[in-house]
Amino acid sequence: MAARTWTQSATALGMLVALALALPPATARAQGPVKIGFLSPLSGAIAQAGKDMYSGCELFWEEAGWQLAGRKLDVILEDNEGVPATTLTKARKLVESDRVNMLAGVILSNVAYALVPYVEAQGIPTIYPINSADDLTQRKRPKWLIRTGFSASGNMHPFGEYAAKTLGYKKIAIVSLDYAFGWETAGGFHRSFEDNGGQIIQRIWVPLNVQDYAPYLAQIKRDADAVFVLALGRWSVLFAKQWAESGLKMPLIAGGTHTDEHVLPQLGDETIGVISAHHYSAALETPANRKFRAAFEKKNNRTPSFYSENCYTGARVVAEAARAVGGRVEDRAAFMAALRAVEIADAPRGPIKMDPYGNPTQNIYIRKVERVNGKLQNTVIFTYPSVSQFWKYNPEEFLKQPVYARDVPPCTHC
Numbered sequence: 001m002a003a004r005t006w007t008q009s010a011t012a013l014g015m016l017v018a019l020a021l022a023l024p025p026a027t028a029r030a031q032g033p034v035k036i037g038f039l040s041p042l043s044g045a046i047a048q049a050g051k052d053m054y055s056g057c058e059l060f061w062e063e064a065g066w067q068l069a070g071r072k073l074d075v076i077l078e079d080n081e082g083v084p085a086t087t088l089t090k091a092r093k094l095v096e097s098d099r100v101n102m103l104a105g106v107i108l109s110n111v112a113y114a115l116v117p118y119v120e121a122q123g124i125p126t127i128y129p130i131n132s133a134d135d136l137t138q139r140k141r142p143k144w145l146i147r148t149g150f151s152a153s154g155n156m157h158p159f160g161e162y163a164a165k166t167l168g169y170k171k172i173a174i175v176s177l178d179y180a181f182g183w184e185t186a187g188g189f190h191r192s193f194e195d196n197g198g199q200i201i202q203r204i205w206v207p208l209n210v211q212d213y214a215p216y217l218a219q220i221k222r223d224a225d226a227v228f229v230l231a232l233g234r235w236s237v238l239f240a241k242q243w244a245e246s247g248l249k250m251p252l253i254a255g256g257t258h259t260d261e262h263v264l265p266q267l268g269d270e271t272i273g274v275i276s277a278h279h280y281s282a283a284l285e286t287p288a289n290r291k292f293r294a295a296f297e298k299k300n301n302r303t304p305s306f307y308s309e310n311c312y313t314g315a316r317v318v319a320e321a322a323r324a325v326g327g328r329v330e331d332r333a334a335f336m337a338a339l340r341a342v343e344i345a346d347a348p349r350g351p352i353k354m355d356p357y358g359n360p361t362q363n364i365y366i367r368k369v370e371r372v373n374g375k376l377q378n379t380v381i382f383t384y385p386s387v388s389q390f391w392k393y394n395p396e397e398f399l400k401q402p403v404y405a406r407d408v409p410p411c412t413h414c
Contacts (some may be wrong), residue, residue, distance in 0.1 A: 033072035034322065034329055039105035039115075041082035049107055049307050050082070050234070052262055053130055055300055057104070057310030060319070063295070068319055069327035076100060082107065084114035091115060095122055099328045102126060104314065107307075109133035109180045116142050125329075129314030130307060134184045135403050137359035137389060144332075146339050146358035148314035149306075150279050150389075152181055153188025153404050155256060157391030158364045158384040159277035160192025163253060164268030166169065166382070167275070169193075169225040171201045171413075172253075175216060175239075176230035178205035178406070185230045185255045187404025190411075198414040205406065210235070211333045213242040225286045226250055232257035237266050244270035251275075259369050262305035264376050267369075271376065280306040280349040281367050281378040292348035304348075313347040317354075320344065351386070359389045 038057070041050035045371040054077065066073045076098050087106065094100045102125040106112050112131040119126045119142060126145045130135065132152040136145065163169050172193060176182040182205070190200045202221050206213070218229060227250055231239045236258050243252065256278025257263075259271060282293055282303045292312060296304040304312075321338035322329055328336045343353045350363040364387045367378035390398050402408050 012343065033074045034068045034097060034327075035074045035076065035100040036090070036318070037098060037100035037103045038077045038199050039080045039087055039090055039094075039103065040077065041107060042077075042079040044082045044109060046082050046233070049262060050079075050306055051128075052307040053107065053311045056296070056304065056308030056313075057129070057306060057315040059292075059296055059299055059308075060312045060315035062299075063260055064319060065220050068329075069322035069325075071322075071327050080106070080111065082111060084111050084119060087111050087115055088118060090211075091118055095124055095336045099261045102318070102335075104129065104318070106131050108247050112136060116140075118147065123332055125332055125339060127314055127318065127339065129311045132184070133180060135220075136387075137357045138353075139399055139403065141357055146317075146353075146354060148360060149310040150362075151359055152184035153191075153275055154359070154387065154389035154391065155364055156185055156188030156191040157278055157393075158387055159253075159366065160189045160194075160198075161196045162277070162366055162382065162384075163189075163226070163228075164193050164196035164198040165253075167226070167253070169198060169251075171223065171225050172228050173202035173204070173220050173224040173226075174200060174230075175204045175206060175220070176228075176255075177232075177235060178207050180405075182230050183406050183408075184404045186228070189228060189255070191404075191409050194409075194413075200411055201413050203411050203414060206235075208235075212239070212397050213239050214246070217242060217246045217248065220248065222250075224250055225254055228253050228255075229258055230255040232260065233263055236263045240267050240270050244268075256280075256306070256367075259304050259367070259376075259378055260307075261303045262307055262377070264369075264378070265303070269371070271369050272371060275381075276367050276378065277364055278306060278367060278378070279364055280309045281365050281380050283311075283367075283372075283379055284345075284349070284365065285379040285380075286348075286350065291349040300305075309348050313344065313349060313352065316344060316347065317342045321403060353386075355388060357395075358387070361386055361388050363387065 040054050077088040079384040104127045107130045129148040176186040261282045320342045325334045325337040347349050352360040352362045364384040365380045366382040369378045
């Protein structure tokens with residue numbers, strides 16, 4: 001009787017072992033899907049940029065089979081309308097009701113800053129794939145946040161050097177939108193250009209409600225060697241049209257958003273020859289970018305912009321971090337540490353590595369607008385590899401100075 005009982009028990013044990021081996025680990029079964037709450041402006045003035053942002057993430061998730069580290073992925077998309085109060089309301093719903101494991105999205109700087117106190121209070125891992133406000137990864141540095149895109153001034157530091165040393169400009173006038181992104185973009189260029197021997201002889205700040213650039217273009221000093229413009233979206237279209245009508249003949253250089261692919265199809269021959277700097281170009285000829293560009297164009301019937309690439313790569317950063325913690329994204333501290341440690345050698349934009357401040361170190365491309373096969377593109381003419389948001393400046397000394405602003409750095413040659 002005892003022997004028979006032992007045999008039955010052994011058989012039962014063998015069946016249990018076989019069943020256990022056939023099933024995923026108990027932790028994975030118990031955890032269920034990974035939930036990401038995605039906040040994007042799907043309505044309002046920047047809805048197209050918001051949709052472009054989400055499209056990049058969506059492409060990566062589709063290619064990954066809507067899986068994250070072997071777990072099912074659920075993404076809850078919320079329209080934040082580009083409004084801080086709406087964003088906070090939607091974030092509370094995502095974290096406290098939907099119980100998401102992380103937050104992602106956000107474009108505008110005022111929205112990004114407004115969300116930080118809630119993110120910190122909740123201790124919820126968060127990524128900003130687009131927002132470029134400098135102090136998010138400089139003086140303030142939230143514990144529970146990284147960005148996977150760029151810092152506004154960080155992209156411009158190498159461009160200031162290029163304009164002075166390679167293009168040989170001595171005096172430049174700046175025409176920029178009058179808000180934080182414009183100040184920080186212009187500020188980074190201003191400082192580096194002057195540190196390399198040039199002079200900013202004029203700064204013209206243009207209000208966001210501008211309907212006519214002509215009065216501002218009329219103010220440009222005619223002894224400038226070139227004009228640096230910072231615009232995006234509808235402002236780029238309006239500026240380009242009125243620049244062509246102005247009769248101004250000096251060279252035009254720009255912050256990367258002015259000729260980004262989100263607006264390039266709406267521009268014309270007046271933009272041919274404009275030189276800019278950015279961390280991405282859809283015309284970048286690498287195997288990774290060719291693959292990404294082809295997949296994005298097939299799915300969305302448009303050329304990818306930096307909005308879409310930033311989010312595609314941002315989604316991959318999340319995937320790499322989730323894999324590093326074995327899918328245990330519920331361990332928020334470990335997951336956040338993994339997000340901060342990600343390195344990717346073959347992103348569409350090129351290699352990226354998160355720095356100790358939560359910002360990617362990456363290539364910055366000098367691009368020139370050309371018409372190729374009937375379409376405008378940002379042809380890469382020079383590459384600055386592995387650029388830090390602090391460029392060649394000592395981070396500790398850099399952070400002792402105030403964030404770039406409307407009057408920082410001072411325009412001593414204006």
